[in-house]
Amino acid sequence: MSVFKTILYPTDFSDLAEVAKNYVLKLKEANAEKVIILHVIHPMEFSLPQFDDPFALDVAAIYAHIPEIEKAILDRHQEKLQQLKHEFERAGFKVETVMTVGDPKEEIVKTSEEKNCNLIVIGYHGKGLLERILEIGSTAKAVIRKAKCPVLVVKKEERE
Amino acid sequence: MSVFKTILYPTDFSDLAEVAKNYVLKLKEANAEKVIILHVIHPMEFSLPQFDDPFALDVAAIYAHIPEIEKAILDRHQEKLQQLKHEFERAGFKVETVMTVGDPKEEIVKTSEEKNCNLIVIGYHGKGLLERILEIGSTAKAVIRKAKCPVLVVKKEERE
Numbered sequence: 072m073s074v075f076k077t078i079l080y081p082t083d084f085s086d087l088a089e090v091a092k093n094y095v096l097k098l099k100e101a102n103a104e105k106v107i108i109l110h111v112i113h114p115m116e117f118s119l120p121q122f123d124d125p126f127a128l129d130v131a132a133i134y135a136h137i138p139e140i141e142k143a144i145l146d147r148h149q150e151k152l153q154q155l156k157h158e159f160e161r162a163g164f165k166v167e168t169v170m171t172v173g174d175p176k177e178e179i180v181k182t183s184e185e186k187n188c189n190l191i192v193i194g195y196h197g198k199g200l201l202e203r204i205l206e207i208g209s210t211a212k213a214v215i216r217k218a219k220c221p222v223l224v225v226k227k228e229e230r231e
Numbered sequence: 232m233s234v235f236k237t238i239l240y241p242t243d244f245s246d247l248a249e250v251a252k253n254y255v256l257k258l259k260e261a262n263a264e265k266v267i268i269l270h271v272i273h274p275m276e277f278s279l280p281q282f283d284d285p286f287a288l289d290v291a292a293i294y295a296h297i298p299e300i301e302k303a304i305l306d307r308h309q310e311k312l313q314q315l316k317h318e319f320e321r322a323g324f325k326v327e328t329v330m331t332v333g334d335p336k337e338e339i340v341k342t343s344e345e346k347n348c349n350l351i352v353i354g355y356h357g358k359g360l361l362e363r364i365l366e367i368g369s370t371a372k373a374v375i376r377k378a379k380c381p382v383l384v385v386k387k388e389e390r391e
Contacts, residue, residue: 074257097234101261
């Protein structure tokens with residue numbers, strides 16, 4: 072059994088997630104088999120009416136309640152997930168896409184367990200006082216702390 | 232070129248380092264080629280006479296200045312490194328062992344750069360209030376922050 076049978080690749084479609092994506096693609100040579108592409112929607116990103124627990128909503132419920140202009144954003148996210156799916160498929164991976172609603176770090180850890188992932192690959196800024204003050208990278212840190220499976224941290228300054 | 236051409240495996244010979252070792256061994260199936268086994272001696276572990284900068288000492292200088300009973304400890308460390316070397320060689324890796332003096336996190340990052348490592352594999356306790364209070368895992372966290380190459384974090388509770 073491949074040590075990288077199922078890799079979880081969480082993406083917020085940022086430049087840093089792109090760095091992590093390129094690394095996951097390289098893991099094909101390391102006999103990686105399947106990638107689960109996860110995008111987590113934070114309910115606060117959208118203009119939702121008042122809900123007791125917006126984190127309990129699913130993607131369809133969010134879609135049903137947001138204004139048209141934000142539906143276009145969500146549609147674009149779905150498209151980006153599909154583009155990523157095709158990119159990984161072309162590289163020879165089996166691919167599953169998952170879109171969930173919630174707190175990114177919690178959803179990443181939960182998905183890694185539900186899908187029996189062998190590895191989570193995440194990008195990390197690392198240096199920079201500003202980033203440390205703004206707590207960029209706190210999702211990465213929380214995932215490292217909470218995940219049961221190994222976590223591969225890819226740096227933006229990564230050496231090729 | 233293998234994505235895991237040269238892996239840095241730092242060890243303090245703890246149970247956690249053992250977990251990381253078992254993971255590095257599994258990376259052979261992922262086409263890993265070479266492992267650099269690093270053990271960092273913190274000068275404060277030994278009864279050294281007063282030096283202006285004990286961190287500037289090398290292993291030979293430490294060996295020359297410590298009492299006989301502590302020389303036996305250092306000899307044992309060397310033996311453990313050799314045992315690890317043989318274990319990785321039996322698994323098909325090219326192996327280099329490195330023993331340095333200094334602060335573990337600094338030496339890990341420095342060695343990863345000097346040896347052009349493609350990956351650092353470290354163990355991490357993760358959970359546990361006690362561990363968080365005692366800052367166990369702070370070496371892992373500092374390495375993740377400072378290393379230029381990707382860092383693979385293996386958890387003690389790792390799923391097989």
